[in-house]
Each structure stands twice: as C-alpha cells, then as structure tokens.
Amino acid sequence: MATLSSSPDNRQENRPVLALSGGIGGAKLALGLAHVLPDGALTVVANTGDDFEHLGLSVSPDIDTLTYVLGDLDNQQTGWGRRDETWSFMETLGALGGETWFKLGDRDLALHVERSQRLRAGETLSAITADLARRLGARDRILPMSDDPVRTQVLTADGPLDFQRYFVGMQCAPAVTGFRFAGAENAAPHPDFLGVLRDTRLRAVIICPSNPFISIDPILAVPGVRAALTACAAPIIAISPIIGGEAVKGPTAKMMRELGIAVTAASVADHYAGLIDGFIVDPGDAAMTSRAPVAIDARTVLMRSLDDKIALATATLAFADRLAREPSARRKGRMMGAA
Amino acid sequence: MATLSSSPDNRQENRPVLALSGGIGGAKLALGLAHVLPDGALTVVANTGDDFEHLGLSVSPDIDTLTYVLGDLDNQQTGWGRRDETWSFMETLGALGGETWFKLGDRDLALHVERSQRLRAGETLSAITADLARRLGARDRILPMSDDPVRTQVLTADGPLDFQRYFVGMQCAPAVTGFRFAGAENAAPHPDFLGVLRDTRLRAVIICPSNPFISIDPILAVPGVRAALTACAAPIIAISPIIGGEAVKGPTAKMMRELGIAVTAASVADHYAGLIDGFIVDPGDAAMTSRAPVAIDARTVLMRSLDDKIALATATLAFADRLAREPSARRKGRMMGAA
Numbered sequence: 001m002a003t004l005s006s007s008p009d010n011r012q013e014n015r016p017v018l019a020l021s022g023g024i025g026g027a028k029l030a031l032g033l034a035h036v037l038p039d040g041a042l043t044v045v046a047n048t049g050d051d052f053e054h055l056g057l058s059v060s061p062d063i064d065t066l067t068y069v070l071g072d073l074d075n076q077q078t079g080w081g082r083r084d085e086t087w088s089f090m091e092t093l094g095a096l097g098g099e100t101w102f103k104l105g106d107r108d109l110a111l112h113v114e115r116s117q118r119l120r121a122g123e124t125l126s127a128i129t130a131d132l133a134r135r136l137g138a139r140d141r142i143l144p145m146s147d148d149p150v151r152t153q154v155l156t157a158d159g160p161l162d163f164q165r166y167f168v169g170m171q172c173a174p175a176v177t178g179f180r181f182a183g184a185e186n187a188a189p190h191p192d193f194l195g196v197l198r199d200t201r202l203r204a205v206i207i208c209p210s211n212p213f214i215s216i217d218p219i220l221a222v223p224g225v226r227a228a229l230t231a232c233a234a235p236i237i238a239i240s241p242i243i244g245g246e247a248v249k250g251p252t253a254k255m256m257r258e259l260g261i262a263v264t265a266a267s268v269a270d271h272y273a274g275l276i277d278g279f280i281v282d283p284g285d286a287a288m289t290s291r292a293p294v295a296i297d298a299r300t301v302l303m304r305s306l307d308d309k310i311a312l313a314t315a316t317l318a319f320a321d322r323l324a325r326e327p328s329a330r331r332k333g334r335m336m337g338a339a
Numbered sequence: 340m341a342t343l344s345s346s347p348d349n350r351q352e353n354r355p356v357l358a359l360s361g362g363i364g365g366a367k368l369a370l371g372l373a374h375v376l377p378d379g380a381l382t383v384v385a386n387t388g389d390d391f392e393h394l395g396l397s398v399s400p401d402i403d404t405l406t407y408v409l410g411d412l413d414n415q416q417t418g419w420g421r422r423d424e425t426w427s428f429m430e431t432l433g434a435l436g437g438e439t440w441f442k443l444g445d446r447d448l449a450l451h452v453e454r455s456q457r458l459r460a461g462e463t464l465s466a467i468t469a470d471l472a473r474r475l476g477a478r479d480r481i482l483p484m485s486d487d488p489v490r491t492q493v494l495t496a497d498g499p500l501d502f503q504r505y506f507v508g509m510q511c512a513p514a515v516t517g518f519r520f521a522g523a524e525n526a527a528p529h530p531d532f533l534g535v536l537r538d539t540r541l542r543a544v545i546i547c548p549s550n551p552f553i554s555i556d557p558i559l560a561v562p563g564v565r566a567a568l569t570a571c572a573a574p575i576i577a578i579s580p581i582i583g584g585e586a587v588k589g590p591t592a593k594m595m596r597e598l599g600i601a602v603t604a605a606s607v608a609d610h611y612a613g614l615i616d617g618f619i620v621d622p623g624d625a626a627m628t629s630r631a632p633v634a635i636d637a638r639t640v641l642m643r644s645l646d647d648k649i650a651l652a653t654a655t656l657a658f659a660d661r662l663a664r665e666p667s668a669r670r671k672g673r674m675m676g677a678a
Contacts (some may be wrong), residue, residue, distance in 0.1 A: 054455055055452050055456050056395060056396075056452065056455055056459060057395075057452075084443065085427070086425050086427040088424070088425040088427070088444075088445035088446045088449075088451075089428065089445045089446065089448050089449050089452075091446070091449075092445075092446040092448075092449035092450070093449040093537040094451065095449075095474060095475070096449055096450065096453045096471055096474050096475070097470070097474060098449065098452070098453040098454070098456070099456075101451075105427075106425065106427035106428045106431075106445040107427045107430070107431040107551075108427065109428050109431075109438065109445075109448070110427075110428050110429075110430075110431035110432040110434075110435055111431070111435065112474070113394050113396075113428075113432065113437070114394075114432060114435045114436075116395055117394050117395055117437070120395060128664060131436070132435055133432060135435050135436060136434070216471075222518070
C-alpha cells in the first residue's frame with residue numbers, strides 16, 4: 001500500500017519481508033506492514049490449520065481475515081468477516097433447521113462457495129487465495145502455509161476436538177491439554193514460502209502477535225519450515241500477543257493457564273526460543289522478559305488505530321534492521337554451520 | 340390450505356388429488372388446489388428434470404418454485420425465487436469472478452446449501468423436500484417424481500445442452516430438435532407417487548398447465564409412470580398451457596414451432612392423447628380442440644390473481660368429478676382390461 005505515514009526508509013526499502021500470521025491479531029500488524037512497505041515487498045504466510053469443511057464448503061478463516069483486512073473490507077467490531085455484510089442466508093438456514101453455529105454472512109459466503117468450486121476444479125488453495133484477494137482489493141501477497149490440508153485439533157480431557165468446533169462452536173470452553181496438527185506430517189510448505197526464506201535479499205521474518213499454539217505452531221509444524229527458518233539469513237522477530245498477563249483477544253491466555261504455562265510475554269519468548277532473534281514486548285513486560293536469550297525491544301504492542309499498526313510495523317522493521325547488523329546466536333550458528 | 344373461497348363440496352371432499360407440475364405455471368394451479376382442498380388431500384408431483392448441480396450445490400428449480408408458491412414466499416414478478424430476497428452473495432460472487440448466469444438469492448441459497456448438505460449425508464430428495472417445504476410453511480405435499488437423478492437435455496443442431504444452460508444461460512435461444520431425459524431409464528418413480536395413483540379413493544390426476552416437453556414429459560419418462568397413469572381409476576385432466584396460440588410464460592410456444600408442431604391447445608391435447616380423459620382449454624381455443632378424442636371443458640385458464648387460481652382449481656375438480664361419472668375411453672379400457 002505504502003500510502004500513510006511510511007518512513008522514507010521503508011518506502012525506499014523494497015527488499016522482501018515475510019510475516020507469519022493467524023487471524024485478526026496478526027492481520028493488524030500485516031496491515032501496518034502493508035502500509036509502510038512498497039507494493040510487492042510483503043508476503044504474509046497464513047495459518048491454514050483453522051481451515052475446515054462446513055456445509056460442504058471449504059472455509060479458510062485466517063486467509064479470509066487477512067484478505068478482508070488487507071482489502072479494507074474487514075469488520076473491526078467482530079474481528080472476523082466483512083463490515084458490509086448481510087445475513088439473509090444465515091437467517092434462512094436457521095429457519096430450515098441447518099447448522100448455524102458458524103456464522104457465514106451473505107458476502108463472505110461467496111468467497112467460500114467460489115473457493116470450494118475452484119478447489120474441486122483442481123486449482124490450488126494458493127492460486128485461488130491470490131486471485132480472490134486481488135479481486136477484493138488486497139494488494140499484498142497472502143500465501144497459505146501449504147496447499148495441502150492441515151487441520152488443527154484441540155486436545156482435551158474428553159478427547160480431540162476439531163478446531164472450529166472448539167473455537168466457535170464451544171467458545172473455547174473445554175480445557176486444553178495440547179494440540180495436534182492433523183495432516184501436517186504429509187504437508188509440504190508452499191514453495192514460495194521456502195523461496196522467500198531462501199532469498200538473500202530477505203529483510204525480516206516477522207512472527208505476528210498471533211496465538212503461538214493455534215496460529216503459529218501449525219505453520220511451524222509443516223515439515224521443512226523450522227529448518228528453513230533456522231537457515232534463513234534475515235532476522236526473525238516475534239511480537240508478543242500477551243500484554244500484562246492477558247491476551248488482547250482470543251484464548252491465548254486461557255490456553256497458557258490450562259497448559260500450566262505462566263501467562264507472560266516471557267513464556268511466549270520461551271516458546272519461540274531458538275527460533276527467533278528478537279522479541280517485541282510491551283514496556284510493562286520488558287523487565288521480566290529480559291532474561292530471555294533474545295534481543296528485546298520494548299514498545300506499545302497494542303494496536304487500536306491504523307496509526308498504531310503503522311507505528312508497530314515501522315518499529316518492527318527498524319528492530320529487524322538493527323538486528324541484521326548485530327548477528328544473533330541463531331544467525332551466528334547458521335553462518336558457522338554454513339562455514 | 341382450505342381457507343378462501345373453497346366450495347362446500349371441495350372442503351368436504353377429502354379424497355386425494357394428485358397434480359403433476361413443473362415450475363411457475365403449474366405452481367399457480369397447485370396453489371389454487373391447495374386453497375380449495377382440505378389439508379392433506381393434495382400431492383404435487385414435481386418435475387426434477389430441471390435439477391442440476393451448480394457451484395457445488397444441488398438445485399431443484401421446480402421443487403423450489405412449488406415450495407415458495409405453496410409457502411406464500413414466491414416472487415410473483417419474476418416467477419421464480421423469493422420475494423423477500425437479498426442479493427449480496429450474487430454481487431460478491433460476481434466481484435470474485437464466479438459464475439453468475441444462474442441467479443441465486445441469499446435466502447434461496449440457504450435452501451440449496453441445506454439440501455446439498457442433507458443429500459451428501461444420505462437423505463433422500465423426497466425426505467429433504469418434505470421437511471424443508473414444511474419448515475417454509477408449505478402445508479401441501481411436494482413430491483419429487485423420483486429420488487433418482489433425471490437430467491433433461493435439450494437437443495439442438497449443435498448437440499445436446501444441459502437444461503439450465505439452455506433455459507437460463509442461453510435464454511432458450513437455440514432451436515430445439517428434441518429432448519433427452521438422462522437417467523430416466525434407471526430412475527424409479529417415488530413409491531408414494533405410485534401409491535397415490537393406485538389409491539382407489541383418488542379423486543383426480545391433474546396435469547398442470549406446465550410445459551408438456553420439459554415439465555411433464557420428464558415425469559412421464561420415468562419407467563412405470565405411464566403404466567400407472569393408464570391403470571389409474573381416477574379421471575386424468577390436463578390444462579392447456581397454450582392460450583390463443585401463445586404460451587402464458589416460458590418457451591412452450593417457441594419449442595412447438597421449432598419442433599414443427601402447430602402452436603395450439605389442440606396440439607397439447609394430441610401430445611397427451613391416450614393418457615388424459617379431459618382437457619381444459621380457454622374458450623377461444625375450444626372450437627379447434629373439439630376434434631380431440633377427449634372431453635373438453637372450456638373456461639378461462641389464464642391465472643393472474645389468487646381468485647383466478649382458485650376458480651380454475653375448483654372448475655378442474657368439478658370437471659374431474661363429472662368425468663368420474665362418465666367413464667372415458669381410457670378408463671373403460673382399463674376396466675375392461677381388469678375384467
């Protein structure tokens with residue numbers, strides 16, 4: 001986009017940037033990055049572990065949220081779906097006794113019907129995603145982590161639950177004991193995902209402030225992704241989704257409690273230990289996070305306005321540029337390994 | 340329904356009545372019958388040759404039109420779809436580059452999605468149709484001619500065309516040379532269709548003023564239907580869809596011209612020769628139709644208002660009751676055959 005408030009540095013810098021994202025939390029930072037980077041620089045790799053088949057349709061919630069946010073169509077009240085939505089389909093489906101636990105707006109539905117149709121016709125999820133996002137006005141690249149199906153299951157004392165059934169159907173009520181990414185073992189990372197990671201011009205890999213367990217871990221579970229990240233020459237920065245012991249949105253904090261993990265930004269840094277070079281936390285979380293073996297940058301990570309998103313994106317890129325000049329343990333290891 | 344203008348005779352008469360119908364032309368008379376017959380008396384057998392798979396959904400246009408008309412949800416301007424419709428889905432599908440030649444409203448779409456979902460789950464089309472029609476307020480029974488797929492193809496000089504592609508996509512432009520009802524040879528009539536025809540209490544079989552070639556012939560093409568009609572004890576009455584050399588709606592007249600058939604009510608009587616006992620024509624068409632070897636009843640067959648529909652339904656039943664007292668050639672033959 002490169003329209004508002006982008007610093008001269010970012011506008012002039014057209015090296016590629018890769019972001020890993022789940023739904024709304026990550027999409028907010030992706031939007032900030034889209035605003036400060038020149039067209040074509042940003043690739044957002046989307047978690048597809050949330051994808052599911054519903055009413056005979058292939059639904060990709062994180063891809064869709066990214067598409068709507070980057071296409072300036074998103075509903076900022078709900079954090080999902082479109083803001084110019086109508087609900088006639090859902091109302092009538094209810095009258096017909098159909099399944100209404102997963103809300104599908106009339107316009108949103110067109111995306112699922114068209115994607116499902118093209119998948120049946122043999123197109124890849126990535127090709128469909130690129131075309132539909134472009135048609136909806138999202139100019140930055142949204143890349144599914146894989147064209148192969150990966151389906152997150154939430155493990156509970158009562159057995160595994162399909163992700164959307166847990167997340168939307170049961171409103172995250174069951175206590176979590178772990179996660180399974182069904183299909184991940186047979187999935188291949190999208191070749192362009194690996195291609196960007198191998199690009200010697202890559203400026204930064206940014207792990208968005210998404211839920212580590214259900215938004216980022218599915219991406220990391222695809223065979224080859226961790227190795228490609230470890231081998232990547234660019235700084236890898238994560239932004240904490242935990243601020244002052246609470247998640248901005250969603251079940252991250254609840255999951256951490258249930259898993260016996262302290263609900264702190266430091267725990268998130270530990271979760272990504274060995275993978276990231278830098279970690280951005282809220283100033284209030286900086287002191288306790290300083291023990292983590294990564295570079296820490298403390299700044300406001302809560303994104304309410306577009307200006308907040310742009311400011312965090314700008315700061316993240318500046319942090320990455322700074323780290324690029326000061327090789328981290330991972331990047332030193334990578335260079336020694338290569339030597 | 341038995342609410343408006345029904346004569347005491349019809350209200351008291353709760354013997355079953357069977358109507359064969361396509362879309363809007365037949366549905367108008369079905370609505371009239373629904374108003375004059377007691378609840379539970381009317382079964383409308385719907386043509387399913389128009390059914391097709393579109394955008395991954397199972398669409399049943401004639402069943403849907405009957406459902407909307409009998410549920411008082413129909414759009415009387417278009418003759419298809421619902422009157423309380425919204426179009427967000429279709430607008431967005433267009434923006435996404437999807438197929439928009441077949442218009443699916445947001446509420447209408449719910450019917451197709453739910454039907455498709457239940458078909459995939461193994462329910463029969465008839466069970467789904469009955470449940471969805473009931474939920475939408477249609478109290479009379481709508482019965483697919485068969486639970487097995489039959490797909491009408493329109494034969495043209497350039498080869499066969501799938502029906503909806505011809506009818507909606509090409510607006511009936513290609514000249515017709517004939518019709519094929521793919522799958523009919525392996526389809527079974529719905530058991531309840533045959534059951535009603537065998538019912539000794541059956542009051543009348545009414546062939547609605549639908550297109551003979553594409554609405555009624557597919558029903559007659561299902562193995563066993565013609566024989567069951569021939570063996571049926573009740574009078575069989577057809578109502579002309581041709582008035583003064585023109586069809587009220589749709590391509591009936593155009594098809595007749597292309598097939599080299601005179602566009603007259605008499606041609607329709609000939610089309611049903613040997614099958615029907617009585618034929619109802621507009622007064623202006625009575626003279627030339629009188630040569631047909633069936634009983635003729637002349638009265639206004641154009642149905643604009645609900646009163647028109649009720650009047651034609653009442654007259655059709657009275658005609659059937661009159662014919663029941665004067666055995667026709669077919670019914671004499673049937674009785675002699677049985678002797």
